[in-house]
Amino acid sequence: MEKELVFGHQNPDTDAIGTAIAFSYLQNKLGYNTEAVALGEPNDETAYALKKFGFEAPRVIKTASNEVDGVMLVDHNEPQQSVSDIDKVKVTHVVDHHRIMNFNTADPLYYRAEPKGCTSTIVWKMFNENEVEIPKNIAGLMLSAIISDTLLLKSPTSTEEDKEAIEALAKIADVDYKEYGLTMLKAGTNIADKSEEDLIDLDAKSFELNGNNVRVAQINVVDLPEAMERKEAFLKAMETASKENNYDMFMFLITNILDSDSEALVVGSDENKAIFEKAFDKKLNDSEVKLPGVVSRKKQVVPPLTDAFEG
Amino acid sequence: MEKELVFGHQNPDTDAIGTAIAFSYLQNKLGYNTEAVALGEPNDETAYALKKFGFEAPRVIKTASNEVDGVMLVDHNEPQQSVSDIDKVKVTHVVDHHRIMNFNTADPLYYRAEPKGCTSTIVWKMFNENEVEIPKNIAGLMLSAIISDTLLLKSPTSTEEDKEAIEALAKIADVDYKEYGLTMLKAGTNIADKSEEDLIDLDAKSFELNGNNVRVAQINVVDLPEAMERKEAFLKAMETASKENNYDMFMFLITNILDSDSEALVVGSDENKAIFEKAFDKKLNDSEVKLPGVVSRKKQVVPPLTDAFEG
Secondary structure: OOOEEEEOOOOOOHHHHHHHHHHHHHHHHOOOOEEEOEOOOOOHHHHHHHHHOOOOOOOEOOOOOOOOOEEEEEOOOOHHHOOOOHHHOEEEEEEEOOOOOOOOOOOOOEEEEOOOOOHHHHHHHHHHHOOOOOOHHHHHHHHHHHHHHHOOOOOOOOOHHHHHHHHHHHHHHOOOHHHHHHHHHHHOOOOOOOOHHHHOOOOEEEEEEOOEEEEEEEEEEOOHHHHHOOHHHHHHHHHHHHHHHOOOEEEEEEEEOOOOEEEEEEEEOHHHHHHHHHHHOOOOEOOEEEEOOOOOHHHHHHHHHHHHHHO | OOEEEEEOOOOOOHHHHHHHHHHHHHHHHOOOEEEEOEOOOOOHHHHHHHHHOOOOOOOEOOOOOOOOOEEEEEOOOOHHHOOOOHHHOEEEEEEEOOOOOOOOOOOOOEEEEOOOOOHHHHHHHHHHHOOOOOOHHHHHHHHHHHHHHHOOOOOOOOOHHHHHHHHHHHHHHOOOHHHHHHHHHHHOOOOOOOOHHHHOOOOEEEEEEOOEEEEEEEEEEOOHHHHHOOHHHHHHHHHHHHHHHOOOEEEEEEEEOOOOEEEEEEEEOHHHHHHHHHHHOOOOEOOEEEEOOOOOHHHHHHHHHHHHHHO
């Protein structure tokens, strides 16, 4: 069987990296020949989870077509979030929990999407459907991915199946998921030793919304006022990044994982800022707005932005 | 639970109609509230299968948004093959076995695609995964769909799982699938009492290939020379349909289901005919070409056409 690469999106998070490792393991058990790789280095939270369950960080690739003809995507499908030469390889499998956008193929493929809180929840179901046993360390990694994406089941993206998966995987991994989960999430909130340029790119995704290149970045913190002290420097970094990358709008969501509230900073033209205000029915105050209860880019940010840009 | 409609593509075949009925049944068992409908009347083959297993033809709809907010698609995803107001409803589920093209959503959804011979094979797996018993008449319909799409497992789109599904479903439906299958396929080959206009629209799909509106129609026969006697009338009907619907190319595939060979008729500009010739590496002779062994539009026609139009 010809080798294929398995990877998550750019600026990888624990779902992108953890689920790539888990899905690659599953596919190899089913007879494929795959290697899990990543489109970037693990963030602090992911590094914590990898270390906890005894994994090395996956090899980072810049392009895929120099090594393989076929790839399998996890946790994303939009081409601009994928490997730079995605148009030069054949996507044979996708497992994802996002909207589908600008994803076109010449041939039929395996595509499995469900509106669950985390891709690992879907992969957990696939392990069960295929009656493949989940090793203890893989279970730990999938557990970490679900905790990360659902903010320990507090995100509105969480579903009953995410909870079932967390409980089943915690049992296999032999950890207290609440205690481990909070420690892991906190490991990802250390922003003090990172530059503003790094922080606005740590967990950032680009979306094409009605012809506009919209960047939405998010960081998790445990102290919002402390993060907002760096507001001017964040805005400056966002302005620079927008110029360099032709973003039409840049939204930076700073989420307090303890109380599930966010503040957003927004950079862009007056016209696009007005679209933002329409999307959330809130006025920006000096490029800033409080978004109480908003923690999910996918469920609470991208759909209203999509509607507003298309409206 | 709010009602949703389940349907297959325009110009429905036995997979589109049979799988809509089967998937609607499964989803209702899983707690959804759905009705299987169709985007057109059943063809002769499908009508034979429906009658054999005691079903009425599903209600034909022209639009969906006047009755429901959400829909579930089977056996297609491309908007131009779907209901006319597909952009006005939310697609919540897709089960399909085709390439993905121009299918975009604002929200995450359930999407299940596998490169199998028939959508019913995937739905058969979903019944098993969800441990829902398949009623005898539904099994018969799914069996009919798989026989239709795989030409009794002779199409190159057939997979090992299609065979497993056929055998399992034939057991539940209590029929000899080879004997029933040939009778059912032959029921769909009666072209004598149909006009050329009807025949070129019976099983026809539109594809957007690099900005070109390409129509590919197919009929099954048991006597190719008899069908080719109507060549001039077919070409005239294809020319008229192309003008009325702005098709950039119209390809009509006439397939002998007994020996798995086809002849194709092609209408279009000289430039597009040249692209067609490049796609199949064959010269058209008076708008006609023999395509031995070609029986699958999805696997043997659309991919080479896509490559040729893009290349």
